[in-house]
Amino acid sequence: MLYSNADPISTTTGVNEALDVPSVPLQLLQQLEKLEELLILEGTKIPLTGRKLIDEEQILNQLTHIEQAIPESVKTAQRILNQRDxxxxxxxxxxxxxxxxxxxxxxxxxxxxxxxxxAELEAQKIRQQVQQEVEFMRQRAIEEINLLRQNTEKELAHLRQVTRHECQERQQEADAYADRTLAEMERQFKEMLAVIQNGRQYLKQHQAHRQP
Known part of the structure; x- marks a missing residue:
């Protein structure tokens, strides 16, 4: 594998920015430094090209170590980024x-x-209807009571008048009966008085004949 000195590898700062984590564990830093050594120090220079030959297997193994050194939180963050959509x-x-x-x-x-x-409107409507019906029934009851009172007063007045008339008739009948009774008693008393007077007259005449 060829590696150019003109393309330097990103160091710790670049990794931190790429992973967007606050700090990089020591193990990961060590693996990155090891990768840097493989690329810069152990590579074979190609004359007149500014390039180096490196061992691909070592690089792949080192990348595997780096992947294993990446914190689980970073992997989780990467998975979340991959699954972002x-x-x-x-x-x-x-x-x-x-x-x-x-x-x-x-x-x-x-x-x-x-x-x-x-429901509130219906309840209010029912309340109003009930109030109207109650008011109507109350007014009707008052009217019926007033009418009953008037009829009762009329009947009482008529009854008093009839009673007064009957009392007058009874009084007249009683007066007439008393007058008839007294008249009969007067007649009888007159007859008795006449009998008494005749008896006295007879006694006087009889006494006069007995005197010498």
């Missing part, structure tokens, strides 16, 4: 599901709110 797609799909669920819940809440408002 899929993760973003899944996140968008999940976000859409959440949005749909939220919209469905909002629609359900809106329906429940409309149902509740409709």
């Amino acid at each position: 899929e993760i973003i797609k899944q996140a968008q799909h999940r976000a859409q599901e959440i949005i749909r669920a939220a919209e469905q819940r909002a629609a359900q809440i809106a329906d429940e709110l409309r149902i509740r408002q409709q």
